Amino acid sequence: MRPIEGLTVLLDMDTKEVVEVSDTGRSIPIPKATNTDYRFSEQKLQQDLNSINPISIEQPKGPSFVIEDEHLVKWANWEFHLKPDTRAGVVVSRAKVRDLESGVLRDVMYKGFTSELFVPYMDPTDAWYFKTYMDAGEYGFGLQAMPLDPLNDCPRNAYYMDGVFAAGDGVPYVRSNMVCVFERYTGDIGWRHAESPITGMEIKEVRPKVTLVVRMAASVANYDYIVDWEFQTDGLIRIKVGLSGILMVKGTAYENMNQVEGQENLFGTLLSENVIGVIHDHYITFYLDMDIDGSDNSFVNVNIKRQETSPGESPRKSYLKAVRNVAKTEKDAQIQLKLYDPSEFHVINPTKKTRVGNPVGYKVVPGGTAASLLDHEDPPQKRGAFTNNQIWVTPYNRSEQWAGGLFVYQSHGEDTLDVWSERDRPIENKDIVVWYTLGFHHIPCQEDFPIMPTVSSSFDLKPVNFFESNPILRAPPYFEKDLPVCRPAYSA
Amino acid sequence: MRPIEGLTVLLDMDTKEVVEVSDTGRSIPIPKATNTDYRFSEQKLQQDLNSINPISIEQPKGPSFVIEDEHLVKWANWEFHLKPDTRAGVVVSRAKVRDLESGVLRDVMYKGFTSELFVPYMDPTDAWYFKTYMDAGEYGFGLQAMPLDPLNDCPRNAYYMDGVFAAGDGVPYVRSNMVCVFERYTGDIGWRHAESPITGMEIKEVRPKVTLVVRMAASVANYDYIVDWEFQTDGLIRIKVGLSGILMVKGTAYENMNQVEGQENLFGTLLSENVIGVIHDHYITFYLDMDIDGSDNSFVNVNIKRQETSPGESPRKSYLKAVRNVAKTEKDAQIQLKLYDPSEFHVINPTKKTRVGNPVGYKVVPGGTAASLLDHEDPPQKRGAFTNNQIWVTPYNRSEQWAGGLFVYQSHGEDTLDVWSERDRPIENKDIVVWYTLGFHHIPCQEDFPIMPTVSSSFDLKPVNFFESNPILRAPPYFEKDLPVCRPAYSA
Numbered sequence: 001m002r003p004i005e006g007l008t009v010l011l012d013m014d015t016k017e018v019v020e021v022s023d024t025g026r027s028i029p030i031p032k033a034t035n036t037d038y039r040f041s042e043q044k045l046q047q048d049l050n051s052i053n054p055i056s057i058e059q060p061k062g063p064s065f066v067i068e069d070e071h072l073v074k075w076a077n078w079e080f081h082l083k084p085d086t087r088a089g090v091v092v093s094r095a096k097v098r099d100l101e102s103g104v105l106r107d108v109m110y111k112g113f114t115s116e117l118f119v120p121y122m123d124p125t126d127a128w129y130f131k132t133y134m135d136a137g138e139y140g141f142g143l144q145a146m147p148l149d150p151l152n153d154c155p156r157n158a159y160y161m162d163g164v165f166a167a168g169d170g171v172p173y174v175r176s177n178m179v180c181v182f183e184r185y186t187g188d189i190g191w192r193h194a195e196s197p198i199t200g201m202e203i204k205e206v207r208p209k210v211t212l213v214v215r216m217a218a219s220v221a222n223y224d225y226i227v228d229w230e231f232q233t234d235g236l237i238r239i240k241v242g243l244s245g246i247l248m249v250k251g252t253a254y255e256n257m258n259q260v261e262g263q264e265n266l267f268g269t270l271l272s273e274n275v276i277g278v279i280h281d282h283y284i285t286f287y288l289d290m291d292i293d294g295s296d297n298s299f300v301n302v303n304i305k306r307q308e309t310s311p312g313e314s315p316r317k318s319y320l321k322a323v324r325n326v327a328k329t330e331k332d333a334q335i336q337l338k339l340y341d342p343s344e345f346h347v348i349n350p351t352k353k354t355r356v357g358n359p360v361g362y363k364v365v366p367g368g369t370a371a372s373l374l375d376h377e378d379p380p381q382k383r384g385a386f387t388n389n390q391i392w393v394t395p396y397n398r399s400e401q402w403a404g405g406l407f408v409y410q411s412h413g414e415d416t417l418d419v420w421s422e423r424d425r426p427i428e429n430k431d432i433v434v435w436y437t438l439g440f441h442h443i444p445c446q447e448d449f450p451i452m453p454t455v456s457s458s459f460d461l462k463p464v465n466f467f468e469s470n471p472i473l474r475a476p477p478y479f480e481k482d483l484p485v486c487r488p489a490y491s492a
Numbered sequence: 493m494r495p496i497e498g499l500t501v502l503l504d505m506d507t508k509e510v511v512e513v514s515d516t517g518r519s520i521p522i523p524k525a526t527n528t529d530y531r532f533s534e535q536k537l538q539q540d541l542n543s544i545n546p547i548s549i550e551q552p553k554g555p556s557f558v559i560e561d562e563h564l565v566k567w568a569n570w571e572f573h574l575k576p577d578t579r580a581g582v583v584v585s586r587a588k589v590r591d592l593e594s595g596v597l598r599d600v601m602y603k604g605f606t607s608e609l610f611v612p613y614m615d616p617t618d619a620w621y622f623k624t625y626m627d628a629g630e631y632g633f634g635l636q637a638m639p640l641d642p643l644n645d646c647p648r649n650a651y652y653m654d655g656v657f658a659a660g661d662g663v664p665y666v667r668s669n670m671v672c673v674f675e676r677y678t679g680d681i682g683w684r685h686a687e688s689p690i691t692g693m694e695i696k697e698v699r700p701k702v703t704l705v706v707r708m709a710a711s712v713a714n715y716d717y718i719v720d721w722e723f724q725t726d727g728l729i730r731i732k733v734g735l736s737g738i739l740m741v742k743g744t745a746y747e748n749m750n751q752v753e754g755q756e757n758l759f760g761t762l763l764s765e766n767v768i769g770v771i772h773d774h775y776i777t778f779y780l781d782m783d784i785d786g787s788d789n790s791f792v793n794v795n796i797k798r799q800e801t802s803p804g805e806s807p808r809k810s811y812l813k814a815v816r817n818v819a820k821t822e823k824d825a826q827i828q829l830k831l832y833d834p835s836e837f838h839v840i841n842p843t844k845k846t847r848v849g850n851p852v853g854y855k856v857v858p859g860g861t862a863a864s865l866l867d868h869e870d871p872p873q874k875r876g877a878f879t880n881n882q883i884w885v886t887p888y889n890r891s892e893q894w895a896g897g898l899f900v901y902q903s904h905g906e907d908t909l910d911v912w913s914e915r916d917r918p919i920e921n922k923d924i925v926v927w928y929t930l931g932f933h934h935i936p937c938q939e940d941f942p943i944m945p946t947v948s949s950s951f952d953l954k955p956v957n958f959f960e961s962n963p964i965l966r967a968p969p970y971f972e973k974d975l976p977v978c979r980p981a982y983s984a
Contacts, residue, residue, distance in 0.1 A: 035961060038685065038697055038965060039695060039697055040697060040968060040969055043965070043966040044966065050967075050968055051556055051568065052556045052568055052675070052702050052725075053551055053553040053554060053555065053556045053675075054551065054552075054553060054970075054974045054975050054976060055549060055550070055551040055649070055675055055676075055677045055702055056549070056550060056551075056677055056970070056975050056976060057547060057548070057549060057550075057677060057678075057679055058547070058548060058549075058550040058976060058978040059545055059546065059547040059548075060546075060978040060979050060980045061545040061546060061980040061982075062545060063545065064543055064544045064545045076543060076544055120811075122811040122812040122813065123811065124801050124805065124806035124807075124808040124810075124811050125806065126806075129806050129807050129808045130807075144688070146686040146688075146689075146696060147696075149684075149686075149696055149698040149969075151700070151969070151970040151971070151972060151975070152681070152684075152698035152699065152700050152969045152970050153681060153684065153698050154679060155677070155679035156975060157547070158679075182679060183544070183545075183547055184547075184678060184679050185547045185548055185549060185647070186549075186676060186678040187549055187646060187647035187650075187674060187676050187705065188734075188946070188948075189644070189645060189709075189718055189734060189736065189946050190945060190946060191736045191943055191944060191945050191946055192641075192644075192645065192709060192716050192718070192736045192737065192946070193530065193711065193716050193736065193737045193738055193943055194638040194709070194711040194716065195711070196636070196638075196711060196713055197638075203531060204638060204639075204641055205530055205531055205532060205943075206641040206644035206645050207644065208643070208644050209946070210544050210547055213679065217681075217684060217686070219685065219686040219687070219688060221688055224684050224685050224686065226681055226684070232945075233544075234939065234945040235939070236945075242680075242681060244681065244683045244684045244685065245684065245685045246685055255848065256847075256848050256849040257845075257848060257849030257850060258849050265813060267811075267813075269850065269957070270848045270849065270850065271848070272848060272961070273848060279796075279811075279812055279813070279814060281812070302935065304771075304865070304933050304935070305865075306865045306866065306867065308867065309616050313616065314616035314617065314621050315616075315621050315622075315871065316616040316621045316870055316871070316872070317866075317867045317869055317870040317871070318616075318865075318866045318867035318870045318873075319612075319614040319615065319616050319759075319866070320614040320771055320773070320865055320866070320933070321614065321757060321759075321771070322771060322935050336831070336832075337831055338831070339828070339829055339830070339831065339861055339862070339863050340828075340863055340865065342862065342863075342865075342933055344933075344935060353749070354938055355748075356747065356748050356749060356762045356763070356764060356765060356938070357748040357749030357750050357762065358749060358761065358762065358937075358938060367859075369831055370831070370834065371831050371832055371834075373796070373797075373798045373810075373812055373832065373834075374798065374809075374810045374811070374812070375798065375800065375809045375810035377809055378808055378809040378810045379807065379808070379809070380808070381810075441796050441812070441834055441836075443794065443796070443814050443836060445850075445955075445956045445957050446846055446848070446850060446957045446959060446960055446961055447726065447727070447955050447956070447957070447958070447959050447961065447962055447963065448962065449961045449962060450961065450962065450965070451683055451685055451697075451962055451965065452683060452962065453682060453683050453724075453726040453728075453962060453964060454680070454681050454682060454683055454684070454701070456680075463937075463939050464937045464939070465761070465937050465938045465939070466939070467938060467939050468938055469527060469763075469764070469938055469939065469941045469942065470939055470940065470941060470942065470943055470944065470945060471939065472945060473530060473535070473942070473943065474532075474535040474536065475542075476532060476542055477532055477641075477643070477644045478546075478548070478643040478644050479643070480643060481981060482546045482981055483546050483548050483643070483648060483981055484546060484548060484550060484978040484979065484980060484981060485978065485979050485980075485981055486550040486552040486976040486977065486978035486979075487552050487976065487977050487978075488552045488553040488976060488977075489973055489974055489975055489976060489977055490553075
């Protein structure tokens with residue numbers, strides 16, 4: 001929060017020589033340190049926030065999951081392999097869900113992970129134009145994941161998993177508590193129905209929702225990314241990214257907005273005296289090698305279209321109709337989301353049908369949508385061209401894992417998802433990979449100073465005619481007699 | 493789940509005479525009852541779903557909120573009035589948040605509630621074209637809210653509030669346990685930061701997130717709507733709607749999709765033998781009379797625009813810029829969301845500025861977006877014209893509370909938010925009401941049969957330069973010594 005503005009040093013990494021020093025910010029004071037320390041040990045107490053009675057998720061019989069061979073997680077109707085990874089952070093693979101009617105374990109996803117991030121800052125001036133980070137490929141999303149803080153990063157009932165990596169010199173090392181796994185009950189409802197009293201039947205059935213969360217938090221220099229993979233017993237997988245940490249700030253001579261001339265562009269928001277939070281975007285692109293009941297799948301754009309009725313056909317003039325379009329090649333599956341031309345996005349197994357004849361599938365349910373608006377010919381956008389669409393589908397190719405290319409530092413955009421997809425290969429009834437990008441536009445505000453409250457977005461992978469019927473219909477409700485018996489700590 | 497398809501009876505409600513009986517579905521069998529009973533008492537056990545160890549939210553020292561005069565809720569830095577209502581369900585009013593620096597209680601929202609719902613089904617045929625429900629105005633969203641099921645609708649630490657209403661004949665009655673209020677800890681993170689090891693400082697600070705939830709669940713005949721108002725200590729209010737319950741289904745002669753000719757339109761999905769789940773939309777429109785530090789506010793569209801650089805200005809060709817447009821009149825604030833022309837939507841107090849000179853405000857953060865695609869001249873869309881935009885802003889007018897009009901049964905669309913807003917009244921620096929519509933397109937799938945797992949969407953009201961800095965910076969982390977001491981029930 002105390003930038004030395006305008007001072008940049010250009011270093012040749014091969015010769016280790018300083019090529020250029022630029023110091024254009026001499027008239028800009030270094031902001032004061034006042035109110036920037038976020039450590040608890042340095043705070044005055046605030047009575048209102050301290051007045052919340054202790055509350056936690058409690059599961060005194062212990063977790064319901066087991067982890068075999070240190071990596072294979074088995075919980076309720078789910079099984080999946082979990083691997084900490086230096087570049088991707090966390091890799092979830094061979095995710096399978098048990099069909100509770102047949103007892104069979106069915107494939108859902110072969111492999112899923114954070115493939116790349118793209119974080120362009122919106123200031124084209126000298127000391128800022130190059131700040132367009134690709135955090136997985138440049139820094140290692142997993143390398144930047146520090147040990148989680150028990151009780152605060154994850155609830156009390158969490159299990160922790162270490163990452164075991166090779167350092168740059170080949171020496172193995174352990175990143176302890178890098179990933180946590182925990183069951184979660186939030187008070188939310190799995191399903192419910194109460195019969196209306198007019199039916200004369202006193203029926204009210206409600207099921208609580210319990211899920212399994214896998215979490216990692218990467219601190220990529222100033223910013224913190226919290227990545228959750230959440231598994232629900234109804235077959236849904238929610239992938240959520242939370243942003244917290246410290247904004248990247250710019251020094252300014254201004255102490256108050258009343259000193260700024262009307263037309264001047266600050267490239268962000270004045271957050272405190274002499275501190276500007278620069279506008280930026282965050283894109284997090286996920287690799288999702290879906291395997292719906294086997295590896296050969298198709299991508300179906302189920303378009304929701306207005307249909308006008310014929311004169312005299314109906315008192316209605318219009319209604320919505322679902323039109324299924326199977327993507328033949330990659331370009332059919334380059335998706336930019338449109339509110340007024342909506343679709344569902346299904347990954348189906350065309351060779352496998354339900355009892356009544358629907359193809360089994362999962363859908364990608366978009367959320368957290370923001371699109372990159374940069375010029376496609378802008379150098380950072382060429383490197384980050386994997387954000388040109390929100391959804392892409394490619395045929396599986398072992399060399400195509402990192403959406404921004406394997407070597408992103410050297411990239412001019414010649415090895416990105418955009419380039420691969422332009423080859424327009426066939427994707428129907430093939431082993432396909434779906435790519436989804438979560439996006440955030442971030443115009444900073446004073447509440448983000450000196451450290452920002454978490455902002456989250458998520459998207460879902462959701463069964464769609466995958467099961468014959470509601471897979472959690474038979475789940476039990478909560479009964480008082482089963483719940484933990486707790487007392488306050490002070491009475492211990 | 494067992495429709496008698498095609499049988500409709502037209503009744504004159506004044507004369508109580510049957511005007512017309514139409515029975516066009518004689519060839520359509522009534523679906524069998526197999527697998528439609530959702531009561532727990534009728535289920536076979538499923539080992540996998542029963543294998544989850546008891547888990548709950550525990551707060552043995554009791555809630556941290558108090559409710560004064562039966563309606564005034566005081567929790568952490570929040571105060572608001574809570575009222576069960578026959579039409580709106582729940583009304584939250586006079587919501588104020590304490591500024592923890594000054595100790596002052598500051599206005600945020602004068603009144604917020606579910607103003608109207610619009611649920612058009614997408615089948616223009618005889619027995620279905622009229623199914624275009626407006627659940628608040630037609631049935632009473634609050635009247636349809638049944639008593640909540642403790643432990644399952646709300647966690648164990650919930651407080652319940654009764655609704656006291658007048659029946660049609662004027663006799664008062666009590667709807668017990670209609671609303672619940674509870675504190676929630678989900679394992680999520682309020683804010684965090686870990687310093688990178690290269691700084692040499694071992695700093696890791698993480699704060700758990702605890703929120704306060706107000707919940708109601710309305711069972712409008714077949715469907716169940718769960719409405720949550722969630723208050724965060726960082727000043728954010730999240731308004732979430734969950735959908736569960738029973739689909740409205742249509743009988744069909746088909747038992748399998750292989751019997752359907754390619755071009756035939758089923759108006760939905762074959763869910764089970766002889767049962768079609770008809771495509772439909774859900775729109776839930778909220779009335780939000782914001783009062784940011786007082787009643788006179790302005791609505792600002794903070795447009796995020798691409799700016800191209802001049803030749804030679806920068807190695808960058810483009811960046812994004814925030815352009816503030818204050819809405820002068822209602823038409824300036826008729827907002828259809830656009831992914832490729834994004835904005836933030838601020839409600840500010842133009843007469844009050846932060847220490848560094850930003851106007852204090854809250855922003856509406858859209859989520860759960862789906863737009864009505866029906867023809868604007870379609871009769872149901874005329875009545876549901878309040879869904880023609882996702883956001884509207886009107887000047888406060890005591891007669892404009894119900895987005896579809898006061899008397900929706902008789903409506904031809906002459907008294908809707910759309911009509912009011914077309915008057916294009918001034919809204920700058922006035923007491924303004926923001927209207928936000930959550931939308932869902934619902935193409936049913938087999939997992940929704942016979943009862944659907946909850947699908948939720950939400951939007952946020954979030955402080956933006958309302959506080960001088962992060963208002964939860966000084967919140968304490970969790971310490972093991974403060975947490976409850978719990979044991980499994982069986983050992984009691």
